[in-house]
Every structure is written in C-alpha cells, then in structure tokens.
Amino acid sequence: MVYRLWYWPTIQGRGEFVRLALEAAGIPYEDCARTQGAEAMMQDLAARAKTGRGPYAPPYLALDGHAIAQVANILHYLGQQHDLAPSGLADRYWLDQLQLTIADIVAEVHNVHHPVAMMDYYDDQKPEAARAAAQFRDERLPKYLDHFEAAAAQGAGDWLFADRWTYGDTSLFQLVEGLRYMFPQRMKTLAPRYPALLRLHAAVADLPGIRAYLASERRLPFNTDGIFRHYPELDAA
Amino acid sequence: MVYRLWYWPTIQGRGEFVRLALEAAGIPYEDCARTQGAEAMMQDLAARAKTGRGPYAPPYLALDGHAIAQVANILHYLGQQHDLAPSGLADRYWLDQLQLTIADIVAEVHNVHHPVAMMDYYDDQKPEAARAAAQFRDERLPKYLDHFEAAAAQGAGDWLFADRWTYGDTSLFQLVEGLRYMFPQRMKTLAPRYPALLRLHAAVADLPGIRAYLASERRLPFNTDGIFRHYPELDAA
Structure with a gap:
C-alpha cells in the first residue's frame, strides 16, 4: 500500500516529521499536495470536515475510510504498523x-x-x-x-x-x-x-533512507513560510 | 493500585484533564503535590531528570519504575488500562x-x-x-x-x-x-x-463521578495562575 500524506506542498513544517520517518523506513508514500496541489488538499479537508471527524489541520495520513492527523498520532500509528517503535x-x-x-x-x-x-x-x-x-x-x-x-x-x-x-x-x-x-x-x-x-x-x-532523501528534490529547503524561519534579527550568539 | 499523579497543587491547569478522567471513572489516585507539596514534586522531577527519561514538565503519572508525562499520553495510557477509549x-x-x-x-x-x-x-x-x-x-x-x-x-x-x-x-x-x-x-x-x-x-x-468531584474540595477553583485566566480586559462579546 502506498500511504497518502497530505501536507502543505512548499514547506517542511510539521509534515516533515512524518516525511522523515517514512523516508528513513523506506515506506512508499504519495506526498499528495505536492502531486495534486494545495487546492486539492483544501477540498479534501473540507470534505472530511463535513463528516465531523476531519483533521483540524494538515498533516494527515489518508487511510481507507478515515484519516489520522496530528504528527505524534501519525507517528504512533506508523510506529505500530511498521515496527518503528520499541516493544516495551x-x-x-x-x-x-x-x-x-x-x-x-x-x-x-x-x-x-x-x-x-x-x-x-x-x-x-x-x-x-x-x-x-x-x-x-x-x-x-x-x-x-x-x-x-x-x-x-x-x-x-x-x-x-x-x-x-x-x-x-x-x-x-x-x-x-x-x-x-x-x-x-x-x-x-x-x-x-x-x-x-x-x-x-x-x-x-x-x-541510507535519510541520506537519499536529503539529496533528493523531495526534501524542500527551509524557507520563511514554514515553522522554522531564519530572520537574522531574531538570532544572536 | 492507587495512581500517583503529580501536578501543581494550586491550579487546575493541564493536570485537570487527567484528574477529570480519573474522577469520572472512579479510579483511585493520590494528587501527590497536594498531599506532599510542590517542593516534593520539584525533588521528584529532578531525580527523574537525572535518568534521562524524566518528564519535561508536570503533569505526570508515576508508575512502578517509570513515569508517563504529557496529558494526551497519560490519557492514552489510562484509556488502554481502564477501558476508557473505544475499541476500534x-x-x-x-x-x-x-x-x-x-x-x-x-x-x-x-x-x-x-x-x-x-x-x-x-x-x-x-x-x-x-x-x-x-x-x-x-x-x-x-x-x-x-x-x-x-x-x-x-x-x-x-x-x-x-x-x-x-x-x-x-x-x-x-x-x-x-x-x-x-x-x-x-x-x-x-x-x-x-x-x-x-x-x-x-x-x-x-x-456521577464528575458531579461528586465538582462538589468536592478536590476541584480547585479557576484562578489567574492557571492556563485559563480571567482578565476582564481580554474578554469582549
């Protein structure tokens, strides 16, 4: 199965925590808003909101019949499904x-x-x-x-x-x-x-999975639209 | 077993989300900083920090040999242990x-x-x-x-x-x-x-558990030291 991940297509943001786990584990996924556009994500979100069980915000992982949102919750799920978490x-x-x-x-x-x-x-x-x-x-x-x-x-x-x-x-x-x-x-x-x-x-x-990812175009560069933003005036030694 | 919950003893704060689940389910717990004082909590936190696996902040639930922190994580645990979550x-x-x-x-x-x-x-x-x-x-x-x-x-x-x-x-x-x-x-x-x-x-x-709790002294009143604070100048219709 190829997971469908939805997140803003031009920033690393919170979605990057999910992308990195998928990439490190070599789990196939489609980064849907990058292939289909942010507008498609807004439509998908609006449709899910109507059910009363939609995500409050991206990122979310679309599964058969439901979606899982919130980074820690998505990672917990992937950890369980793909043995990416300890057993104790x-x-x-x-x-x-x-x-x-x-x-x-x-x-x-x-x-x-x-x-x-x-x-x-x-x-x-x-x-x-x-x-x-x-x-x-x-x-x-x-x-x-x-x-x-x-x-x-x-x-x-x-x-x-x-x-x-x-x-x-x-x-x-x-x-x-x-x-x-x-x-x-x-x-x-x-x-x-x-x-x-x-x-x-x-x-x-x-x-290996991270090395390949960081060298690929899938890894977006940091920019001043994301969570981490470099404004020189906010930094100091 | 009586759970040991550690949280600031004078506010509802984030700890209240845990207290409410315990009270609603009628699960026995000691609200440790209320019985032993905030100083005892700081000492307990410092000792746990030394292990490298301490909570970043209260609330946390002290179990045998380890502690569980972060409200959503504590509630997930209680949900699993006490059937307070859906099964699907x-x-x-x-x-x-x-x-x-x-x-x-x-x-x-x-x-x-x-x-x-x-x-x-x-x-x-x-x-x-x-x-x-x-x-x-x-x-x-x-x-x-x-x-x-x-x-x-x-x-x-x-x-x-x-x-x-x-x-x-x-x-x-x-x-x-x-x-x-x-x-x-x-x-x-x-x-x-x-x-x-x-x-x-x-x-x-x-x-019933919540009615009894809200009528008891265990339910602290809201105040301007907690998360929710009533400052009239911040409110408007």
Whole structure:
C-alpha cells in the first residue's frame, strides 16, 4: 500500500516529521499536495470536515475510510504498523512523551515569529517577535535542549533506544536541523553543551533512507513560510 | 493500585484533564503535590531528570519504575488500562487526534496571556496580550469550536462515541469550562453556535463521578495562575 500524506506542498513544517520517518523506513508514500496541489488538499479537508471527524489541520495520513492527523498520532500509528517503535510498554510511552515535547517546542518556535497574531504576517509583529525571540533563545531553548540531550545521552549507542532508530530519533534530527537554520548563531554557541544530541543528529543524517532523501528534490529547503524561519534579527550568539 | 499523579497543587491547569478522567471513572489516585507539596514534586522531577527519561514538565503519572508525562499520553495510557477509549482502531486514533487538538488550543490559550515572554508576568505584557486576545477571540476560538462542535455533533447521543463517555468527552467539558471562565462574554455570544458541544458538556457535568468531584474540595477553583485566566480586559462579546 502506498500511504497518502497530505501536507502543505512548499514547506517542511510539521509534515516533515512524518516525511522523515517514512523516508528513513523506506515506506512508499504519495506526498499528495505536492502531486495534486494545495487546492486539492483544501477540498479534501473540507470534505472530511463535513463528516465531523476531519483533521483540524494538515498533516494527515489518508487511510481507507478515515484519516489520522496530528504528527505524534501519525507517528504512533506508523510506529505500530511498521515496527518503528520499541516493544516495551514503558519505552513506547516514553517515546510518545518525547515526541509530544518536541511538538511543544515546535509550537513555541512558531510563536517566536508570530507571538501576538498567528493569522497575520511576521512584518506586522516584529518588535513583539524580537522580544519573544530573546526569551526563547536565552531560557526556553536551552531548557528544552538540556531535556533532549539527557534523552539522547541515556541511550547506550547513537539512538534513543540502544539498538535501533525510531521516529523519536528522526524527529530530534529535524528539530536540530530547524533550530540550526533559524538560530545559527545561538545554536553554534550552545552546540558544545549537546554532544549526545548532535551525535544522534549525525547518525540520523547517515541513515541510507535519510541520506537519499536529503539529496533528493523531495526534501524542500527551509524557507520563511514554514515553522522554522531564519530572520537574522531574531538570532544572536 | 492507587495512581500517583503529580501536578501543581494550586491550579487546575493541564493536570485537570487527567484528574477529570480519573474522577469520572472512579479510579483511585493520590494528587501527590497536594498531599506532599510542590517542593516534593520539584525533588521528584529532578531525580527523574537525572535518568534521562524524566518528564519535561508536570503533569505526570508515576508508575512502578517509570513515569508517563504529557496529558494526551497519560490519557492514552489510562484509556488502554481502564477501558476508557473505544475499541476500534479508527476510533482510537481519532480520539487521540482530538485530544491533541485540545492540547493545541490549550497552548494557544496560554499564549493569549503570555504572548511574548512565557517566563514573565502577565503585567509585563498586557498590550501584547490584548492584541493576542482579540485575534484569539475573533478568529482562532470560533475555528476551534467549529471543529469541536462538528466532532460532538457526529456522535449519535451525547458523547463523541455513541454509547459511552471517553476522556475526549471529559476533556471537551474542561475546555468549555475554562473558556467560559476566561472569556465569559465571548462564550455567551458564541454559545448558540455550539449546541452539540454544550450538550456534551452538560452530560459530562452530570456523570456521577464528575458531579461528586465538582462538589468536592478536590476541584480547585479557576484562578489567574492557571492556563485559563480571567482578565476582564481580554474578554469582549
């Protein structure tokens, strides 16, 4: 079966966490809005909304008769279906806890460039964004990265779980990628504090499926329409 | 077994979504920081952080040898252990999707009163909060409530799933409670648009476990330290 993934076709955004797990595992999928257009996605979403069980927002995975939305929920499903998660109960809940904490920092990252008006442009809230960015860089970011460093360090090898990668690893990879793009100066300063997390990041980058994906046109470049946005004025060492 | 729930002892906050599911199901639990104090929770958190698998933040459920954090993850666990979730696969993923969308609006609600500096006081960001509140009331809130209304309306009876309540229902109840406290004028204006959601809210309030809980001292009152905060200047019809 070829999965049908729906997400905005011009950004990495939240959909990238799903794309990376699929690519790392070599699971066939159609990135539907890239092949059929964003307009087709809006129509598909509207039709699903009428059932009362539609996604609130992309990304979502269209299955026979229903769709699964919310990144952590999609990854949980793929983990179950394709053995991309550990088998022990405590491990599985810890993995999903970590994935949800990644979702939390991703929401805070979006809030940095859209602090007071999510539906308006960044240009309409630049002073507020500058203030939000300062506290994010100085307080929130190190607090989250300390947490993820400890998570990476407790694994015996390169991965969160000693013997294999899971979607927690590909998601931490993407988080580091996004933060490096958005805050290059700050991440350079902080890097020495996070050896285990950066080792994990390098190990994911070296997975055959990820290597092939990153070299392909399927990997969209970061840009200032996505979640992670590089505005130089929001970065500092 | 008596569950040990850890959450801030003076607010409803995110912990309340867990408390409500436990109370509705009549599952025994100790609300540990209320019996042992917040300081004991900080010590417990610090000890767990050292293992590399600690919660990023409360609430969390302490089990033998590990803890489960993140509201949606805790509720998923309780749902599995205590039959508080539907049995079909599509239903279960849809329930978790809905719970995660509730988590999203809860984060946006917090952002309304802390738009530019999550670690500072509301008093330090009142103009920014006023702007964030206006867009939340006018655009984000109705969009979310439309989504939850459709979810409530697709059930055949009062519940999300025709024959029984789940943690999705208790969570929607709490969302409505919090929004009514925070935005009484706005919610009064919007109420006629959401008959199914308000029917679900009333049905949850009438569950024996919830009736007893709401009448007890275990139910903390809303206040301006929690997630939902009533600042009259942030509300409008």
